[in-house]
Amino acid sequence: MKRACRLLSNLVSSHALLLTECGLAGTPSPGPPRLKKTPVRSTLSPKGERAGIWTRGEGPLSRVQRSMTLAMLALLAVCALGAKAAEVTLIKSGTILTVTKGTIENGDVLIRDGKIAEVGQGLKAPEGAKVIDAAGLFVMPGIIDCHSHIAVAGSVNEGSVSVSSMVNIADVLNPEDIDIYRDLAGGVTAANILHGSANAIGGQTIVIKLRWGKLAKDLPFQGALPGIKFALGENPKRSGMSISGTPPRYPSTRMGVMDVYREAFSEAVDYKKAWDEYKSKKAAGESNLIPPRRDLKLEPLVEILEGKRLIHIHCYREDEILQMIRVAEEFHFKIATFQHVLEGYKVADEIAKSGAGGSTFSDWWAYKMEAFDAIPYNAALMTERGVVVSINSDSGEEARHLNQEAAKCMKWGGLSHDDALKLVTINPAIQLQIADRVGSIEPGKDADLAIYNKDPLSVYAVPQKVLIDGQVYFDRQQDIARRPALEKEKKALLEKETRAAEGAKRPRRPGVTPKAAPPGAAPPGAASKPSV
Numbered sequence: 001m002k003r004a005c006r007l008l009s010n011l012v013s014s015h016a017l018l019l020t021e022c023g024l025a026g027t028p029s030p031g032p033p034r035l036k037k038t039p040v041r042s043t044l045s046p047k048g049e050r051a052g053i054w055t056r057g058e059g060p061l062s063r064v065q066r067s068m069t070l071a072m073l074a075l076l077a078v079c080a081l082g083a084k085a086a087e088v089t090l091i092k093s094g095t096i097l098t099v100t101k102g103t104i105e106n107g108d109v110l111i112r113d114g115k116i117a118e119v120g121q122g123l124k125a126p127e128g129a130k131v132i133d134a135a136g137l138f139v140m141p142g143i144i145d146c147h148s149h150i151a152v153a154g155s156v157n158e159g160s161v162s163v164s165s166m167v168n169i170a171d172v173l174n175p176e177d178i179d180i181y182r183d184l185a186g187g188v189t190a191a192n193i194l195h196g197s198a199n200a201i202g203g204q205t206i207v208i209k210l211r212w213g214k215l216a217k218d219l220p221f222q223g224a225l226p227g228i229k230f231a232l233g234e235n236p237k238r239s240g241m242s243i244s245g246t247p248p249r250y251p252s253t254r255m256g257v258m259d260v261y262r263e264a265f266s267e268a269v270d271y272k273k274a275w276d277e278y279k280s281k282k283a284a285g286e287s288n289l290i291p292p293r294r295d296l297k298l299e300p301l302v303e304i305l306e307g308k309r310l311i312h313i314h315c316y317r318e319d320e321i322l323q324m325i326r327v328a329e330e331f332h333f334k335i336a337t338f339q340h341v342l343e344g345y346k347v348a349d350e351i352a353k354s355g356a357g358g359s360t361f362s363d364w365w366a367y368k369m370e371a372f373d374a375i376p377y378n379a380a381l382m383t384e385r386g387v388v389v390s391i392n393s394d395s396g397e398e399a400r401h402l403n404q405e406a407a408k409c410m411k412w413g414g415l416s417h418d419d420a421l422k423l424v425t426i427n428p429a430i431q432l433q434i435a436d437r438v439g440s441i442e443p444g445k446d447a448d449l450a451i452y453n454k455d456p457l458s459v460y461a462v463p464q465k466v467l468i469d470g471q472v473y474f475d476r477q478q479d480i481a482r483r484p485a486l487e488k489e490k491k492a493l494l495e496k497e498t499r500a501a502e503g504a505k506r507p508r509r510p511g512v513t514p515k516a517a518p519p520g521a522a523p524p525g526a527a528s529k530p531s532v
């Protein structure tokens with residue numbers, strides 16, 4: 001970037017010298033220069049003209065001047081972008097909970113370009129840097145929720161079939177879901193957005209960052225592996241469930257659920273083999289080949305077999321967990337996480353041996369039959385046996401206090417302060433294979449941070465600021481300051497709505513013909529038809 005700016009300086013000097021030698025600079029002007037607009041044809045609209053470039057009349061050097069001017073403008077833009085990208089923030093004098101490197105009292109975090117540049121004590125703020133005074137505050141990595149259903153427009157389940165691997169949560173991301181902001185205000189910076197558990201093999205999943213105010217295309221966590229949702233137990237076999245007007249859906253038993261997996265992966269193995277043979281023949285130079293027909297249902301399963309897509313499995317009972325481990329061994333794929341996994345403590349050794357993680361609740365149990373054997377010691381016991389464990393929310397509301405859910409494992413299981421904090425930071429990052437980017441405060445990682453007024457594992461802790469990629473996306477003081485204006489606006493809108501409703505009820509004056517409604521419009525007072 002510095003090299004580009006030096007080049008710009010040299011170019012400006014050369015430009016000035018050329019104009020001087022040609023008598024076009026250094027002489028007093030009798031008045032404003034006569035400007036002539038030179039239109040530039042648009043490649044996007046061949047018939048029209050964009051706003052042209054203004055130049056000093058036509059002459060022998062006009063083309064040279066225009067070319068050099070364009071070059072300087074381009075370099076100016078590059079330098080401007082570089083200046084923006086090099087934005088620096090220094091968080092000073094806080095208690096830094098790095099998670100992986102211990103706690104730094106009266107510590108600082110220097111952020112440059114959205115990344116953590118330095119962590120330590122006595123760091124100096126470069127000229128022009130933004131400084132956040134964290135004296136008396138606690139700085140921790142942003143919380144990562146490994147099981148979330150926020151930011152989804154409409155249903156999270158495509159439950160009409162037992163294998164819905166062709167559908168993708170990324171297609172229905174809703175950046176306006178208020179739960180994004182509410183969870184952000186609870187210290188959450190990233191979330192694993194899952195399909196529901198209505199199917200044995202559900203839809204594709206996506207990891208997002210909670211960039212409130214951005215478009216849907218800006219939410220995905222760039223570089224994170226895609227996932228897919230599987231489910232075991234009562235949900236996919238539809239215990240006690242029937243949908244009016246639709247035939248019963250296979251399976252209706254737990255053994256039927258396991259059959260769905262074996263049939264689907266048997267098809268995926270054959271599909272992968274067909275494509276591998278086609279690619280091999282094509283690479284060998286064979287001609288007149290016909291590629292296999294694409295199957296959008298099987299492609300995600302092939303990605304699983306190739307290690308390119310992570311599996312997150314809804315489950316409760318120990319027998320089903322073991323069944324799924326056997327299926328994974330049979331078809332040679334890895335399980336990223338067992339989700340909920342409330343009886344994981346019974347088979348923790350087997351889970352650890354398989355390499356799968358466990359993403360569980362802190363103390364939810366007995367809310368349905370297959371959850372009756374859950375215990376609040378589950379997370380601690382699985383951790384003790386070598387399973388990488390995270391605490392998740394499965395709820396837009398629960399995610400607002402995942403720090404407290406993690407703290408419960410110090411009471412129920414005796415985890416240390418740092419081990420409890422790992423349950424909502426580095427451990428879910430490991431499970432989602434993004435630990436090289438987030439989950440701890442270390443140089444080189446994304447500056448996704450939460451700043452609390454007290455130790456985050458205290459019930460009195462409240463996030464004051466939350467940063468994603470070095471940008472402040474939540475500021476409690478600003479939030480509080482905006483509330484009176486928002487309340488005033490809300491009141492005005494409600495009053496306007498009330499007046500409009502009252503106006504619609506007033507009788508019309510005699511002799512006044514109401515204005516004809518357009519064809520297909522609903523009559524006055526009728527409920528509007530919902531959009532499809």
